[in-house]
Amino acid sequence: NPRSIAVVGATERMQYGGRFLRSVLTAGDQVRVYPVNPRYNELMGLQCYPSVTDLPESPDLVGIIVPYQRVIPVLTESAEKGAGSAIVISAGFAERAEEDRRLLQVGLGEVARETGVRISGPNCLGLANVKSGIWACSSSSTVFEKLNTGNIGLVCQSGASAFGPFLSRAISRGIGYSYIISTGNEADLEASDFARYLLDDDDTKVIAMFVEGFKDARKFLEVCRLAAQKGKPIVLIKIGRSGLGARAAQAHTASLTGEDAAYNAAFKQHGVTRVFDWDQLLEVSQMLADNPAPSEPGIAIISHSGGVCSLTADAFGHEGLDLPDLSREARDTINEILAGFGWAGNPADITGHASRDTVELI
Amino acid sequence: NPRSIAVVGATERMQYGGRFLRSVLTAGDQVRVYPVNPRYNELMGLQCYPSVTDLPESPDLVGIIVPYQRVIPVLTESAEKGAGSAIVISAGFAERAEEDRRLLQVGLGEVARETGVRISGPNCLGLANVKSGIWACSSSSTVFEKLNTGNIGLVCQSGASAFGPFLSRAISRGIGYSYIISTGNEADLEASDFARYLLDDDDTKVIAMFVEGFKDARKFLEVCRLAAQKGKPIVLIKIGRSGLGARAAQAHTASLTGEDAAYNAAFKQHGVTRVFDWDQLLEVSQMLADNPAPSEPGIAIISHSGGVCSLTADAFGHEGLDLPDLSREARDTINEILAGFGWAGNPADITGHASRDTVELI
Incomplete structure (x- = not known):
């Protein structure tokens, strides 16, 4: 439940960095938001900072949306600033199936654990x-x-x-x-x-x-x-x-x-x-x-349609579920309510009763 | 493609008989509609006839929505009138799991085949x-x-x-x-x-x-x-x-x-x-x-999401379908278009390209 979020790599364009900034802004007053990007003085009406180091407080959460080479430096800088945790949106790590990128990801994980700034991501x-x-x-x-x-x-x-x-x-x-x-x-x-x-x-x-x-x-x-x-x-x-x-x-x-x-x-x-x-x-x-x-095993099906009854029963049977027989009392009572339109059973085809008050009784 | 339809058991209430009448009326001028029910002189603005025998022409199609005991008499009467075919909405036949009802249904089928008024239904x-x-x-x-x-x-x-x-x-x-x-x-x-x-x-x-x-x-x-x-x-x-x-x-x-x-x-x-x-x-x-x-076997998957790629590929594999490898040429050409955002393969994760013009090229 972060009270302050830094967005490193925030931009005005609605790509990853801009979208991250837009999404944290929807939290309104409950979160202080700090865009970080040396190329802007202001973003979406907020003061923009050149680096994490320049922030006025330690952010509870840092969103990292920078090219893959810069992720570890930003994470290290965030740790020095006293950040709580980070989300790494940046891609270009192990998913690229190249050895140096895989090692970069291993290194990123090590930095997270060493600094205590635990991360989600990358990618x-x-x-x-x-x-x-x-x-x-x-x-x-x-x-x-x-x-x-x-x-x-x-x-x-x-x-x-x-x-x-x-x-x-x-x-x-x-x-x-x-x-x-x-x-x-x-x-x-x-x-x-x-x-x-x-x-x-x-x-x-x-x-x-x-x-x-x-x-x-x-x-x-x-x-x-x-x-x-x-x-x-x-x-x-x-x-x-x-x-x-x-x-x-x-x-x-x-x-x-x-x-x-x-x-x-x-x-x-x-x-x-x-x-x-x-x-x-x-x-x-x-x-x-x-x-x-449920407190008892077994399922009962009622439907307005015999076809729905048999399709559902077939699927249940296929999954190994059971449709126990109704007790004689339940069957007779329901048949009385149905009055010849549909019939009690498990499944029960209650025809037009499905759209009437009688469905509650059944 | 009937030009004239009789609705035996038509009513003004929106139950089976009334609904059948309402539905045939949506055909407009292309179908002449004859409600049949001795209890009405008029239904939904149409003249209502006491019986099929009283109709002014042989109906191409007869909808039968009467109590189960009256279905065979109505079908016989329709045959005598020269009807083409019939739809029996009435229930209460073999689905009741009683021997006399089952036999009634057998009899209904025999009447249909003997008279040549072939039927859909009952029920x-x-x-x-x-x-x-x-x-x-x-x-x-x-x-x-x-x-x-x-x-x-x-x-x-x-x-x-x-x-x-x-x-x-x-x-x-x-x-x-x-x-x-x-x-x-x-x-x-x-x-x-x-x-x-x-x-x-x-x-x-x-x-x-x-x-x-x-x-x-x-x-x-x-x-x-x-x-x-x-x-x-x-x-x-x-x-x-x-x-x-x-x-x-x-x-x-x-x-x-x-x-x-x-x-x-x-x-x-x-x-x-x-x-x-x-x-x-x-x-x-x-x-x-x-x-x-398809003229060639094999399927290719492209998606904006690696998760969708792997879920779809998993389902395809489970069903025994194959995702052939891309040719080297196809792979290299697609990778060039992707320009580092996503990667070619089968499946191909094309990330943000999914919402751009490049998807057509890919």
Whole structure:
């Protein structure tokens, strides 16, 4: 919950640096914002500083949007200034698949840990504390204000996914987030670290994750174990079901996806729900966030359409879920209400009753 | 393409009979409409007739929306009047799982075949010749006019699905149909018969089907064989992947879903695409309707997001599809255009180029 944010590499153009500045400005009075760029005296109505060293205070958070060669110098300077943490938007590190860039990323992580200025990124889009209205990101989308505050904490290695489909779909479905966190190449902090943080956040009821690979699988499994203890569900997309996905992930954030079968076994053991697309991640997370765990096993289906009944029943059966028979009493009572239009059962086709008061009774 | 439609059991209330009358009236001048109901002299501004016998001409099509006991007498009377065909909306037949009702349905089918007045239903919602703007159905939806005319012919045993989710989703996605046909219990004409008809319809490029079970599996496989010959794709949802679905289908339209593995083998042999939910049925059908078959195997992915690249690649790999490597020339040329923002490959993460003119070149 930063009170002061420096934006190093802020510009007036609506590219990464300009967007980051625009997004932190939406926080209004609760955050003091310091653009940093020697080429400007003023940006978006704010005084602009030539360097972090020149800032009037130690920033709680530094957004770093400079060419890759300058990231470590800026981070070092920020540490000397007493900065709290940093988000490195800059790309051009391990994802370039060149040895010197990979080493540069290793070095960046070392500087973060040595100085104590822990970083998200590089090659991320930043993060949002949705519940407080603080957006520290370079998202090109400007629809923040339409997003609901909610109980889902999203941790996403892909920034374009976090602030693209996961943002727009949540808005169109009225789904709310507590946090949106993109982690990028994870030179320092990993998806697991953010998930661990969200375990202790009372406003986050479900942790939704989109992960290409874990830098440290053991660390994630420890988070899963804690999540199970706390009864806080983790729902995730994990790339690597297929060789093609694994190859693409490596090209993207230089992640090694690992052995898929081993992940599946571990997820199952810890009650982690693995899903396979954006819609599933959102829908399953919302369902778990909004509904208490059922006290009895078994599901009942009612619908106005026999076709919907059989399609849904077929999908449930395919997933190994059960539709227990209704008790004779339930069946007879419902049939009485239906009065010949539809019939009780599991599933129950209640035809036109679906749009009447009788649906509550049923 | 009926020029005259009788609606037996038409009422002023917006239940099945009233809705059927309302829907046929949307055809305007191209169809002469005859409400039939001894309880009215006039309905929706039209003269109402006490019986089919009293009509001033032989109707091309008769909509039958009367209590189940009266369906066979009305059909017989329609045959005597010289009617062309009939749609039986009335329910209360084999789906009631009572022996006398099952026999009544068998009898209904026999009357249809003996008299030559072939029927859709019973327990269906009717059908729509979308391209001609003739809606002969009891759908409760009144959004017909928003639906596009298109190249997908939909054959759906479940009327509530055909005129519910398949109608509303097509409208919201701008997907167009040539026909929407609900077949219900299929006492006479089956889904296969309608699919066979659509094979010869030049305006239908793809046949989309939602089927619980085939009365005559051989007949459907013959249609599949012909479809493959003609190069007209069939995409279908077939209930019965699981025991629960099979049980629900039997309760709905008294369909026996059959041995699922045998169906899968037959579908594969004939190039039928089996899908598993509404969205897939619509999306796959539209893709096949709008796109020519590729001349070369292999798919390439480009996206503004590395996360989207890896997720899509993972899904493709999981389905057994290949993402061939780019040629060196293609790779180098694309990398030149990208100029360091993103990188060529398959998948290719083209970052901000996705929103620029360069995407066409790539």
